[in-house]
Amino acid sequence: MVTAAQIATYLADIQEAQVLYTDGVIVKERLGYPNLLQHRVVLTILNAYVDIIAQYFSQPVYSATFFLTTNNFYDEEEVKDVMLRINEICDTNYYLDI
Numbered sequence: 540m541v542t543a544a545q546i547a548t549y550l551a552d553i554q555e556a557q558v559l560y561t562d563g564v565i566v567k568e569r570l571g572y573p574n575l576l577q578h579r580v581v582l583t584i585l586n587a588y589v590d591i592i593a594q595y596f597s598q599p600v601y602s603a604t605f606f607l608t609t610n611n612f613y614d615e616e617e618v619k620d621v622m623l624r625i626n627e628i629c630d631t632n633y634y635l636d637i
Contacts (some may be wrong), residue, residue, distance in 0.1 A: 541606045541635050546596050549635050556629035557589050585628050588621050606637070 541549075564578045595611055595618050613621075615637045622634055 541637060543606070545635060546606060549633060550593060550596060552631070552633045553589055553592060553625055553629075556625070556631045556633070557585055560585060560629050581628060585625065588625050588628075591621050592618065592625070 561582060564575070564582050567578060568575055591613070595613055596606070611618075618637060626632055626634070
């Protein structure tokens with residue numbers, strides 16, 4: 540079970556990782572790297588994943604200070620999969636035990 544503080548920390552961490560990945564792609568574009576299409580596509584997918592996680596936790600329902608997952612479109616396994624994919628793209632190790 541996760542608390543509101545853990546959720547806020549996790550969201551801040553993955554958004555920081557997203558920004559760092561975006562900065563890396565921008566630097567490559569400015570330096571004139573060829574074939575940036577793959578990096579742009581991965582960046583688009585990363586943005587979608589971070590948006591999914593942000594939406595998942597955007598309207599939290601709590602019971603005794605713990606997050607309830609019953610009112611979400613995604614189930615727990617799908618969100619855990621998205622968390623792992625964000626970690627793979629950003630080369631991080633951020634995780635919440637939902």
